[in-house]
């Protein structure tokens with residue numbers, strides 16, 4: 001591959017997306033013969049970063065492509081343990097009835113009807129000399145039937161992909177730590193299968209989440225926000241994170257808001273909003289901001305009986321923003337840290353295939369704390385919005401286009 005130095009990272013991640021790992025085509029078919037594709041980037045001393053990033057993208061895509069008959073919560077935990085053992089990290093796992101006992105009413109309530117119990121799993125990297133604590137929290141719904149508010153026969157296929165946020169965080173964590181990372185980084189996985197059964201959560205049930213807030217369930221298909229609310233509060237209370245980013249295939253409305261190619265980003269920090277957009281451009285995992293206005297939108301969740309409902313009153317009022325606000329409300333809108341919410345419902349796949357979306361975005365967005373010079377280079381943070389070099393680069397590109 002021959003490209004501009006500034007495009008190397010995005011190009012390598014794009015190539016990785018084109019060569020997925022998962023297939024169950026039978027061995028007799030000629031199309032499943034193993035083929036080796038060698039992609040060479042002629043860039044001095046930066047290849048290790050590119051191959052780790054490519055591995056991360058393909059790990060995430062493989063998990064998302066794998067159907068729930070194979071990728072249930074047991075198997076997802078095996079994937080987390082495998083990454084942990086490669087990095088020398090033992091995951092913390094809270095599972096099944098222990099979730100209920102410890103107050104994780106969101107994750108437990110969503111996953112309790114499934115054959116394979118729900119889990120909260122955490123991989124932690126805590127190097128000496130760290131100056132801040134970052135937590136990535138991923139939605140890992142290994143299958144979403146919608147629960148008792150069940151999806152239809154045309155809207156359910158593809159719901160194996162509802163673990164795309166957690167898969168991206170696992171791929172990004174593996175690649176990021178392998179490249180060396182100076183700050184504390186925790187990957188928090190909220191794993192559950194939203195299933196139908198006699199013990200399934202009913203509409204009208206009221207659950208107490210890990211935040212202590214009560215939620216009247218009016219739609220069991222709005223389950224991602226429930227597991228993520230528990231995850232972000234765990235990151236703030238138990239991990240003392242300064243920066244919390246949650247990533248999720250959260251709303252169908254994300255595609256309406258920002259389309260198939262751009263993740264929707266919502267954050268309480270203007271600086272991070274801009275950084276997400278720039279990290280999207282430098283990584284190829286594009287992102288665009290959503291409206292962030294809790295003072296006008298949070299009333300969509302008003303409940304007469306509990307602190308809030310879990311699904312909005314008016315689905316035509318900034319639905320993707322509202323879904324994100326539900327998560328933020330459990331942290332508290334006055335929480336002093338930085339909170340970033342990334343909805344990847346549409347870009348998680350392109351047609352029938354997973355894209356591994358989110359891995360490159362996370363690596364780039366947090367690249368300033370990396371030991372790797374390429375990730376430092378693609379990271380937008382700490383850099384003023386209109387650096388003269390950026391402008392020069394843009395002018396160069398413009399000239400080439402002319």
Ligand SMILES: [Zn+2]
Nearest residue numbers: 144221222223
């Ligand atoms: Zn759902």
